[in-house]
Amino acid sequence: MAQASRPLRADSAATRESILEASVKLFGERGYRNTSLRAITDAADVNLAAANYHFGSKAQLLDAAFERCIAPINDERMRRLRQLQASSSSPSVEALVRAFVDLEFALTDNEHLDQFLAHLFAEPKSVSVPLLEKTFAPVVQAYFAALHAALPDVPVEVLRWRFHLMIGSMIQLARFRHPLNFFQADSPPAEGSLQAGIDQLVEFVVAGLTQPGTSGDGASGDGASGDGE
Amino acid sequence: MAQASRPLRADSAATRESILEASVKLFGERGYRNTSLRAITDAADVNLAAANYHFGSKAQLLDAAFERCIAPINDERMRRLRQLQASSSSPSVEALVRAFVDLEFALTDNEHLDQFLAHLFAEPKSVSVPLLEKTFAPVVQAYFAALHAALPDVPVEVLRWRFHLMIGSMIQLARFRHPLNFFQADSPPAEGSLQAGIDQLVEFVVAGLTQPGTSGDGASGDGASGDGE
DNA sequence: TGCTAATTTAAACGACCGTTTGAACTAGGA
DNA sequence: TCCTAGTTCAAACGGTCGTTTAAATTAGCA
Numbered sequence: 001m002a003q004a005s006r007p008l009r010a011d012s013a014a015t016r017e018s019i020l021e022a023s024v025k026l027f028g029e030r031g032y033r034n035t036s037l038r039a040i041t042d043a044a045d046v047n048l049a050a051a052n053y054h055f056g057s058k059a060q061l062l063d064a065a066f067e068r069c070i071a072p073i074n075d076e077r078m079r080r081l082r083q084l085q086a087s088s089s090s091p092s093v094e095a096l097v098r099a100f101v102d103l104e105f106a107l108t109d110n111e112h113l114d115q116f117l118a119h120l121f122a123e124p125k126s127v128s129v130p131l132l133e134k135t136f137a138p139v140v141q142a143y144f145a146a147l148h149a150a151l152p153d154v155p156v157e158v159l160r161w162r163f164h165l166m167i168g169s170m171i172q173l174a175r176f177r178h179p180l181n182f183f184q185a186d187s188p189p190a191e192g193s194l195q196a197g198i199d200q201l202v203e204f205v206v207a208g209l210t211q212p213g214t215s216g217d218g219a220s221g222d223g224a225s226g227d228g229e
Numbered sequence: 230m231a232q233a234s235r236p237l238r239a240d241s242a243a244t245r246e247s248i249l250e251a252s253v254k255l256f257g258e259r260g261y262r263n264t265s266l267r268a269i270t271d272a273a274d275v276n277l278a279a280a281n282y283h284f285g286s287k288a289q290l291l292d293a294a295f296e297r298c299i300a301p302i303n304d305e306r307m308r309r310l311r312q313l314q315a316s317s318s319s320p321s322v323e324a325l326v327r328a329f330v331d332l333e334f335a336l337t338d339n340e341h342l343d344q345f346l347a348h349l350f351a352e353p354k355s356v357s358v359p360l361l362e363k364t365f366a367p368v369v370q371a372y373f374a375a376l377h378a379a380l381p382d383v384p385v386e387v388l389r390w391r392f393h394l395m396i397g398s399m400i401q402l403a404r405f406r407h408p409l410n411f412f413q414a415d416s417p418p419a420e421g422s423l424q425a426g427i428d429q430l431v432e433f434v435v436a437g438l439t440q441p442g443t444s445g446d447g448a449s450g451d452g453a454s455g456d457g458e
Numbered sequence: 459t460g461c462t463a464a465t466t467t468a469a470a471c472g473a474c475c476g477t478t479t480g481a482a483c484t485a486g487g488a
Numbered sequence: 489t490c491c492t493a494g495t496t497c498a499a500a501c502g503g504t505c506g507t508t509t510a511a512a513t514t515a516g517c518a
Contacts, residue, residue, distance in 0.1 A: 168401020179393035207440035
């Protein structure tokens with residue numbers, strides 16, 4: 001209703017944009033529940049009521065902010081996939097994995113993207129899962145198809161599991177950009193570039209994706225790890 | 230001060246326990262910020278002020294509830310490791326991984342353990358990281374040493390990365406117990422037991438941990454970790 | 459210029475929050 | 489028995505929250 005198709009009478013687009021920008025920043029820094037509309041509208045230098053006027057409610061503002069966060073990632077991933085498929089009719093697993101998991105550009109641009117996601121994961125699954133599925137479905141479908149073509153011997157159900165676990169490792173790297181320091185306090189932070197972690201991630205995940213495992217013949221039995229306890 | 234060494238005059242232990250139990254449940258279900266002390270004390274059927282009386286503040290109550298959640302996992306992991314090391318002087322990578330990542334018992338006992346962790350991850354890193362490191366350090370140190378012994382060719386720094394990524398996959402399975410449904414809505418939930426996912430996780434992680442990668446011969450495309458950024 | 463609707467504003471509303479208070483209650487020790 | 493310290497209680501405090509309201513302001517259009 002607010003941003004109708006009719007010409008806007010004031011600089012409402014700038015107000016919207018300013019609120020959205022502050023929302024991405026503050027929701028990422030503090031999380032949804034812990035960020036007040038007053039903090040957002042203060043940071044955006046707009047009136048408190050403008051948030052409800054332009055977005056309806058705080059929850060709808062979160063949706064818009066999440067969309068704003070993820071869209072560049074979806075775009076870049078699709079761009080990379082098209083580029084790989086233009087260069088080769090069958091991209092390698094490693095190339096596909098790297099194109100999917102190398103989010104350095106996003107993690108550098110948006111310092112709080114990982115916290116934003118962490119806060120989303122903390123929402124009830126009834127909230128987070130549909131939003132995640134909706135937001136990432138097209139890109140995941142495209143990558144999964146390419147990965148399936150590159151790994152014809154891995155059954156689809158097994159590949160779905162491995163893709164799922166790959167995402168877990170990727171999120172772990174995005175959130176804790178270096179291994180946690182579980183050891184002596186004397187050991188230095190041992191910080192390196194994010195790219196070093198991405199290289200480790202690609203290696204780790206490619207090995208997990210390409211291993212023979214349960215694929216070959218045995219119908220469902222987990223041939224490798226079998227014995228229950 | 231509350232639970233001093235002197236004999237308690239009333240049933241204060243039961244009150245404490247009741248509050249702790251409700252806290253684990255509600256913090257897991259709704260998260261810290263979204264759970265009020267009133268909700269906890271209502272569920273525990275005690276007076277509102279009892280929470281502050283017995284635990285000092287809401288934040289200290291969270292600490293106690295987290296400790297309560299994780300202690301059984303630490304205990305069970307150490308029990309398993311000792312058992313493995315009693316059976317064999319050098320347990321296999323797969324056995325170690327399975328002993329570490331098979332949290333079925335905990336995820337069954339405590340339905341909201343994964344959400345509890347998700348909420349912790351959503352806290353600022355300055356809060357979550359020290360707490361995670363403190364809580365899990367002894368067990369991780371023990372497992373890491375055993376894993377290092379089982380994988381003598383993997384440099385310590387590389388193994389730390391892989392351990393880190395393993396934890397990410399494990400958390401992913403704990404949180405989303407099946408692959409997300411990024412595909413057609415017609416595809417059924419495809420639910421199986423949690424053990425099936427754990428088997429997939431073990432396979433995936435063992436492959437990632439044991440792969441030659443950047444360790445032995447060097448070369449391998451991107452000499453990722455050894456050199457600086 | 460006046461009309462009109464979109465937008466912005468200050469102020470308030472009602473609700474819920476974590477915490478504190480001080481009195482009431484409980485039971486072991488003298 | 490009274491005394492005392494641990495525990496529980498109802499009630500309130502000060503504060504922040506999301507949302508709403510109605511007036512003020514803005515800018516396109518006749």
